[in-house]
Amino acid sequence: MKLFISPRELREHGVLGMNSRNVEFIGRRNPRRLFPLVDNKLKTKRIAQEHGLTVPELYGVVEIQHEIQFLEKMLEGLQRFVIKPVQGSGGKGILVISERDGLSFTKSSGAVLGLRDIKRHTSNILSGLYSLGGKPDVAMIEDMIIFDPVLSHYSYEGVPDIRVIVYRGFPVMAMIRCATHESDGKANLHQGAVGVGLDIETGHSVCAVQNNIKVNRHPDTGYGFEDLQLPHWEQLLMLACGCYEMTGLGYFGADIVLDKHRGPMILELNARPGLAIQIANLAGLGKRLKTIDKLPSMPETVAERVALSRQLFGRQPSMF
Numbered sequence: 001m002k003l004f005i006s007p008r009e010l011r012e013h014g015v016l017g018m019n020s021r022n023v024e025f026i027g028r029r030n031p032r033r034l035f036p037l038v039d040n041k042l043k044t045k046r047i048a049q050e051h052g053l054t055v056p057e058l059y060g061v062v063e064i065q066h067e068i069q070f071l072e073k074m075l076e077g078l079q080r081f082v083i084k085p086v087q088g089s090g091g092k093g094i095l096v097i098s099e100r101d102g103l104s105f106t107k108s109s110g111a112v113l114g115l116r117d118i119k120r121h122t123s124n125i126l127s128g129l130y131s132l133g134g135k136p137d138v139a140m141i142e143d144m145i146i147f148d149p150v151l152s153h154y155s156y157e158g159v160p161d162i163r164v165i166v167y168r169g170f171p172v173m174a175m176i177r178c179a180t181h182e183s184d185g186k187a188n189l190h191q192g193a194v195g196v197g198l199d200i201e202t203g204h205s206v207c208a209v210q211n212n213i214k215v216n217r218h219p220d221t222g223y224g225f226e227d228l229q230l231p232h233w234e235q236l237l238m239l240a241c242g243c244y245e246m247t248g249l250g251y252f253g254a255d256i257v258l259d260k261h262r263g264p265m266i267l268e269l270n271a272r273p274g275l276a277i278q279i280a281n282l283a284g285l286g287k288r289l290k291t292i293d294k295l296p297s298m299p300e301t302v303a304e305r306v307a308l309s310r311q312l313f314g315r316q317p318s319m320f
Contacts, residue, residue, distance in 0.1 A: 014287025015278055022272075025289060029168070029250025030271050037247050038269040039132060042086045042140050051246045053239060054265045056082075056257075057143040065126055068119050072103075075118070080144040083122060085130045085137045091188035093130025095121050096144060096158065108185040109157045145265070148258040150231055153223035154178045154196070158185025161267055162198070162236060162256045163277060165285065168298070169244035170309045171237045172288040174198040175280045176230065180210070181220050189276050194218060196225050197281030201314020203233030207282050236264040237306045243269055245302075251289075288313055 016025075037043055048055045059081060060074040075081065079100055085093040095118070098108045103115045122139045124130070131137035145159045154160060158179030165173045175197050179185045182192030189195050194215060197206035205228035208215050217224050230236065240254035243266065253273030256264050278285050291312060299305050 014284030014290070016275055016284060016286035016289070018275065020286060021275065025167070025251045026272060030252070031248070034248050035271050038249065038252060038271045040086050041084065041088075041268050042138065044266075044269055045140075045142075047246060048243075048266050051242070053242055053246065054262060056145060056259075056265055056267070058140065059143065060141040062122055062126065062139040062141070065123060068122055068126075071119055071122060072115060074141060078141075081141055082144050083118070083125070083139055083141050085125045086140055087131040087135070087137050088125075089130075089132050090190060091186040093121075093125055094186065096185060098144065109181075145257045145267075146260040148231060148260050151176075151178075151258065153221050154194075154218055154225065154228055155187070156180050156185070156218065156220035158183070158187060159257055161187045162230065162258070163273065164237065164240035164254045164256065165273055165277060166240055166244055166252055166254055167289050167292050168250050169241055169302070170292050170305045171200060171240055172292065172309060172313060173277050173281055173283070173285055174200060174203075174237075175277050176228070178218060180218070189274070194225075195276060195280040196228060197277070197283075198230060199314055200237075201310040203230035203236070204228070207280055209276075209280050212276070212279060230258070232258060232263050234306065237309070238302055239264045239266060241302045241305055 037047060042061065045055050045058060059078060062068060080098050083095045096108045097105045099106045105113045105118060107113065125137055125139040128134045128136045147159045151160050155178040160176055160178045162174060162176045164171050175195050177187035177189060178194040178196060179187050180192050180194060187193050192211060194208055194210045196208040199206055205225045208225040210219065236256055240256060243254050247269065249271055253270040255267040257267050259265050299308060
């Protein structure tokens, strides 16, 4: 693997930069009037349900500070749950409770919180501490994912999720983000999660990176990534691509989880997905996007688009 690669080589390999992403693809393909559909997780969940797409169950919503006094009642009977900001970004503000004993709540990391801690966290969400632009926000309470046991060796203290970049209804690149102790159980690359590129044709691992450095094994479990193979791969790609008709966005990232009982589920959508996915795949995203733009005709059905993407982008050689 090359230690250094020149800007010219990056361009030749079709590596997409932030300016190009913003102007050529987000700017051209994502009308700003549609952004609220994905910037607001509650709106995303409700429109996904209307379109018959699978999402985690919603238990409750807290919209104003006064409603926090009813939080204990809202959590009654829930042994595990997630509280998250509706307009949060980068995994910030997401509180995952994996078990409870009365009014003692245990995070996936093992830390124990009391009801007062839960209320304080919810209050911080409403005040806009974690939201885009620091604006007042809403807290949503939803079911905690019990992820597919086939992935148990590849994530630590949290649920792994799969990011699929969808362009004009085609799945063009994918990776799985594996939680670590460093990331506090969050599947967020900026917080120390491991990103593993996935071959679009097969769902098999391509390369794993943590903090933009190539790794071969999970830092906490010690398991190697070379044998990682995503189950339900075609179903997962179909679910991601179905969000194209649902939102009308031409360029977005679909974040999907694999639940033990319900299979692939939409977690959230992102109209401005990051570019680190290229590092995990050792491939340029720009080249794939332009391949779609050059197609002589556009298949209309989700199944046709998924099949064509797997044919076009599967098992491509590394750029390094």
